[in-house]
Amino acid sequence: MKRLTLLLLFSSAVVVQAQPKIAWPHHKKALIVLTYDDALNSQLDVAVPQLDSAHLTATFFLIGDITSQTTSRWRALSKKGYELANHTVYHPCISTNDNPTASENYTVFTILREIGSMNMLLNAVDGKTTRTYAYPCTETSVGGKYYVDSLRKSGLIKYARIGGDGNAIITDFKNLDPLLVPSYGLEGKNTADELIAFVKKVEQSGGMGVFMFHGVGGDYITTPAEAHKKLLGYLDKNRKDIWVTTFQQAMDYVTQANKTK
Ligand SMILES: [Zn+2]
Numbered sequence: 001m002k003r004l005t006l007l008l009l010f011s012s013a014v015v016v017q018a019q020p021k022i023a024w025p026h027h028k029k030a031l032i033v034l035t036y037d038d039a040l041n042s043q044l045d046v047a048v049p050q051l052d053s054a055h056l057t058a059t060f061f062l063i064g065d066i067t068s069q070t071t072s073r074w075r076a077l078s079k080k081g082y083e084l085a086n087h088t089v090y091h092p093c094i095s096t097n098d099n100p101t102a103s104e105n106y107t108v109f110t111i112l113r114e115i116g117s118m119n120m121l122l123n124a125v126d127g128k129t130t131r132t133y134a135y136p137c138t139e140t141s142v143g144g145k146y147y148v149d150s151l152r153k154s155g156l157i158k159y160a161r162i163g164g165d166g167n168a169i170i171t172d173f174k175n176l177d178p179l180l181v182p183s184y185g186l187e188g189k190n191t192a193d194e195l196i197a198f199v200k201k202v203e204q205s206g207g208m209g210v211f212m213f214h215g216v217g218g219d220y221i222t223t224p225a226e227a228h229k230k231l232l233g234y235l236d237k238n239r240k241d242i243w244v245t246t247f248q249q250a251m252d253y254v255t256q257a258n259k260t261k
Contacts, residue, residue, distance in 0.1 A: 021206045022173050022257050028243040031208040032199055032235060033250050034058040035161060035183065037087055037134060039066050042218030044073050046225050054232040057081050059247040061134040064089030064121060071125060078126035083246035085132045086118045086157065093137035106142035108150045115156050130158050132248045138163030138185065152179050159251040161210060166198050171207035173254050181251065183210035188221040192230035199234060203241065208250060
């Protein structure tokens with residue numbers, strides 16, 4: 001019995017060693033990805049100027065209601081290295097009062113067709129041909145049907161983000177499904193301390209953390225402008241240790257690192 005326990009201890013130690021932590025570029029200790037959903041004006045008016053002055057980049061999951069006034073602003077962001085990404089055209093979710101497009105009426109075919117249309121719209125804005133995706137309302141089903149595997153087979157999307165909470169820290173890169181990448185979905189009114197505490201936890205883990213913002217200093221599910229600014233200040237000050245990049249670049253790196261291991 002004792003022998004067996006020792007053997008088990010030994011084999012679990014081997015398993016731990018077989019999964020070394022990922023090595024980030026330039027000896028950085030962690031990776032943070034900033035993502036912003038729903039193409040909101042407060043992102044253009046508040047979040048982007050703060051990102052620019054902190055010299056940080058980010059990913060914007062856009063929907064189809066970009067307007068003649070905002071299209072040129074989103075295009076300009078792409079030229080500066082920000083990522084424009086796909087969040088569908090009409091944002092279908094299980095119907096509630098504030099969500100007019102009911103995903104109950106969708107099929108796997110219609111959601112994939114809509115994601116394809118949004119890819120075309122984004123291509124007309126920035127000329128890019130590979131896209132990442134965020135599931136509207138973090139729902140991976142439409143009309144009662146799980147569509148992640150169909151989305152994978154369609155080849156429309158390279159990587160996709162789901163939801164999660166402040167514990168959504170990615171460390172097991174071997175078993176990370178590139179179409180189900182968890183994120184810290186902020187619920188609004190978060191303090192700078194809460195946001196920075198998440199970054200510190202990611203630093204301690206040596207892994208990757210993805211923020212999901214909506215409004216910044218306006219619109220809805222709003223992160224206060226001051227809290228957002230302090231978070232960016234922390235990321236800027238610690239850029240020697242923390243890599244901040246777009247969702248697509250982050251997942252490209254992780255995918256490549258898995259292949260070469
Ligand atoms: Zn959304």
